[in-house]
Amino acid sequence: MGAQLRVYRQKIKSAQTTKKITRAMELISASRIQKAQARVAASTPYSRAITRAVSAVASYSNVDHVLTTEPEKIERAAIVIFSSDRGLAGAFNSNVLKASEQLAELLRSQGKEVVYFLIGRKASAYFAFRRRASVRTWTGGTDSPQFETAKEIGDALLESFLTPASEGGVDEIHVCYNRFISMLVQEPEVVRLLPLEVVEGVEELDSKTVLPLYNFEPDAEKVLDSLLPVYIESRLFNAMLQSAAAKHAATQKAMKAASDNADGLIRDFTRLANNARQSEITQQISEIVGGADALSSAK
Amino acid sequence: MATPLKVSVVSADHEVWTGEATMVIAKTVEGEIGILAGHEPMLAILASGEIRITKADGAKVQAQADSGFLSVENNTVTIVAGTASLI
Numbered sequence: 057m058g059a060q061l062r063v064y065r066q067k068i069k070s071a072q073t074t075k076k077i078t079r080a081m082e083l084i085s086a087s088r089i090q091k092a093q094a095r096v097a098a099s100t101p102y103s104r105a106i107t108r109a110v111s112a113v114a115s116y117s118n119v120d121h122v123l124t125t126e127p128e129k130i131e132r133a134a135i136v137i138f139s140s141d142r143g144l145a146g147a148f149n150s151n152v153l154k155a156s157e158q159l160a161e162l163l164r165s166q167g168k169e170v171v172y173f174l175i176g177r178k179a180s181a182y183f184a185f186r187r188r189a190s191v192r193t194w195t196g197g198t199d200s201p202q203f204e205t206a207k208e209i210g211d212a213l214l215e216s217f218l219t220p221a222s223e224g225g226v227d228e229i230h231v232c233y234n235r236f237i238s239m240l241v242q243e244p245e246v247v248r249l250l251p252l253e254v255v256e257g258v259e260e261l262d263s264k265t266v267l268p269l270y271n272f273e274p275d276a277e278k279v280l281d282s283l284l285p286v287y288i289e290s291r292l293f294n295a296m297l298q299s300a301a302a303k304h305a306a307t308q309k310a311m312k313a314a315s316d317n318a319d320g321l322i323r324d325f326t327r328l329a330n331n332a333r334q335s336e337i338t339q340q341i342s343e344i345v346g347g348a349d350a351l352s353s354a355k
Numbered sequence: 356m357a358t359p360l361k362v363s364v365v366s367a368d369h370e371v372w373t374g375e376a377t378m379v380i381a382k383t384v385e386g387e388i389g390i391l392a393g394h395e396p397m398l399a400i401l402a403s404g405e406i407r408i409t410k411a412d413g414a415k416v417q418a419q420a421d422s423g424f425l426s427v428e429n430n431t432v433t434i435v436a437g438t439a440s441l442i
Contacts, residue, residue: 098369203367273399
């Protein structure tokens, strides 16, 4: 076998092996999207109930809460980046990181100092590679987010928000995550989490449904006090679930593209290999014929 | 008791129980509260503890809820907790 032919055969084999892997990953993430989407759907009643309750308190009491009041001067802003633990998801992680860089630039141009909270191994690797500091990182478990993690993140963010800026706290918190729009479209989304601006953000209540006059127990202030952190946790949890679903969708898309690409490569290399084989045969024939000619003319 | 209460118990990641009931007993930070049909609209913070639901047919459902709140309006009771499970 000629050297050229062997090289092509090797390349075909390697493309075939890669295709097997990417095909498997495509199928795995396809099945995980379903699960992730179901989890997003399952958490909807919770966030709906909380949103409703928060809007009820907010609209029926004029309580000024520390989490809803805008600080006079914003010195430091935090960006929370939701990335994934694993790559091979196309532009998934770079999209969200790019969005956060843009946001950071905007915030810096407004004279704010920017600090980071990172979720997912990819974001922390991105920061570690550039030797940039982050306040806290959470890695592992981005594929199937747990509510406990959301709670932990929420607690850390609240603590940092409630610390005055002069002591290292932040005055403003933004979150950056990939929203799952459809199997084909995932878009990075940037939302300001704190101070809370529009309370009825997640789900617009019908204008017809009049919220009843609630009785608060123990009182409106205390209810708001315990509701708002929960509301924030539910927003974070939702972001994590969205990001997980988007990650699986992005992986599926990327792996599908990779498998298709492998198909193309295999086809092209097969053509080339056939070509090489054919020209090898042609050469052998001409050598034999040339040899025979030489022999017969020598007689 | 013409209209039964619509009760739903939801936790962060799923709906724990939903259905119709005649009475709901829950533990708020101020003490235990029993809710029957026609209760006034209310929002209360739950203490971690047991929730007892008496269904329309008299059967009982018990659930454990942790760190959440309870809202009552138009004969709809929503119990929202970070973690909740049926016992």
